[in-house]
Amino acid sequence: MMETPPSHKNADTIKRIIEPTIAELEKRGWTINYEKIKTGREITHVTFSWRKP
Template sequence: KEKEGCRKIALKDFSEMIETPPSHKNADVLQKIIEPAITELEKRGWTINYEKTKTGREITHITFSWHKP
C-alpha cells in the first residue's frame, strides 16, 4: 500500500470522478466532501493536507499530500 504521496488534480475533474451534482459549487465540494473525508482519515492515523490553486478568484486545482507513519 502507498503510505505517502502527493497528487494535483483539477477540481472539475475531481468533482466529475465523485459524481458531484452540478449544483455544488467548488466551496461546497471542499466543505462538504473533502474536509469531512480528511477528518475521518486522520482519525485512522493518516496525515493529509491539501492546497487550493486559484486562477483569478476561482479555485481550479487541489493538491493533496498524505502520509501514514
C-alpha cells in the same frame, strides 16, 4: 473538480466532501494536507499530500 456538475460550488465540495473525509482518515493515523490553487478568483485545482506513519 472531481467531476462534480457545474451547479455545485467548489467551496461546497471542499466543505462537504473533502474536509470530512480528511477528518475521518486522520482518526486512522493518516496525515493529510491539501492546498487550493486559484486561477484568478476561482479555485481550479486542489493538491493533496499524505503520509501514514
